[in-house]
Amino acid sequence: MNPMQTAIALWTLVYKEIKRFTRIWPQTLLPPSITMTMYFIIFGNLIGSRIGEMDGYSYMDFIVPGLIMMAVITNSYSNVASSFFSNKFQRSIEEMMVSPMPNWVILAGFVLGGMARGLGVGIIVTVVSLFFTRIEVAHPLLTVFVVVLTAALFAIGGFINALLGKKFDDISIVPTFILTPLTYLGGVFYSISLLPSFWQGVSMLNPILYMVNVFRYGFLGVSDIPVGWALTAVLAFIVVLFGLALWMLERGKGIRS
């Protein structure tokens, strides 16, 4: 394929993915918006007013970046996991496999589609948060950069999950038993400085902690961990997981007999 044909193929797949999740918006865009609104009302407003300050900020201001990041992570991941797995299940993945489209375009198309939903939901949650607090962004470029990287990383993760999944249960195990606990324990609702030193050390093994903290640093200018180190770790994860997903696709893992 020449570069123009490759670009058309990539756009076709991204457009198809965006069309898919916007067509079923009551399942994809509405629920996270309602859930996050509940978090803002209950944790931020009702309980948060009794908690007081966290790292020098009101509790509402503290949890806004974490909740936005949580929405981006779960939606980027689940979009690709469910969409790619459905394509496998309905065998419509064969439409792509018989075409001359390179494997990296297939991977990039699904990942960009997942990022679009993750970032779209992130924007919706940000807009909802404006009803509860005034948002000031200390480092706008860094904020955008880290949220895009995070969406990419978890979209790739969702792709690998779908590639390996054999039944629908397989694509809900990772989000339920790994992603959700790691997100809740990743500093969305609290600063790890509140934890005893042992649990602080354990928390440092949680990759989501780094993303939430860098994102919060972009908003508030405070972080529990060094920002440069965290960004490097996220970039390294993206490179390694993208390479792994591409290698699995080339080998036909989970899609070719």
Place this chain on the structure above:
Amino acid sequence: MAEPALSIRGLTKVYGNGFEALKGIDLDVADGDFYALLGPNGAGKSTTLGVVCSLVQKTAGQVKIFGIDIDRDFAKAKYHLGVVPQEFNFNQFEKVLDIVLAQAGYYGMSRRQALPRAKELLTDLSLWDKRNGSARMLSGGMKRRLMIARALMHRPRMLILDEPTAGVDIELRRSMWEYMRRINREEGTTIILTTHYLEEAESLCRNVGIINNGEIVRDTSVRDLLAELNTETFLLDLAHGLDQVPVIDGFEVRLVDTAQLAVVVHRGQRLNDVFASLGEQGIQVVSMRNRANRLEEMFVSMVEQGNARQAAGRATEASA
């Protein structure tokens, strides 16, 4: 000499569980041919076509599509290939038009190029009126035609159809045959199909390959294959029922039911002798017809012979 549309050499496929689906098959399909790949279930037809369209990974062997080795430049080879699989493999929730336009996009066709082509194909296949409807609302026959339209969007030189008319009613099957004949004749598209309807192969195809137990047992023209057929079975409807099979010298006779006889007539034998003998025995024939289908008889006999040879081979191995 022109490159064959498809050239397969020593193609082997061993699945993860150790099952050897293809045992080093060789096959050539000429450019512009209408070729049928026949075989019983599990013979290796779909595996062979799966390798050609990249849905199955081969274990060994070489596949060339219009001279392009798929191991060297599969992407280039895929431009020449359109695939209509056995089972519906599109997103049932998408619109008909979106399905064909997306497929064109995967081949690098812009929407501007793809729209007129989509209109042409969907109109030809009587689907244009359904273009804005969800694919799941289509009937089974319409879904099959949608897959044909989708496969032809990028104007492939070779079309592979895996059991294209399975579950399709007779009228629709005939109209699909006519369409396939037309694109083969007018556009020169090479067509390879697998089918269980041997009448389909006899009616449509010029050449035929018979595959059984992962091996090509015959690769010849339909005409030559039929010329080899030296027996024909006739079904005779009788005026009155019989209790036992009448004896006709030199002919193989059996009762299909009490009022119908099946008589096998070899080349050189005369039907007059059958009627004369039956007349002498006081048996009256009301009507007669040729048992369909000639190719099917030959196919069944070939497959049975192949299976018998294989069973004998296994028995010899076991006793050794």
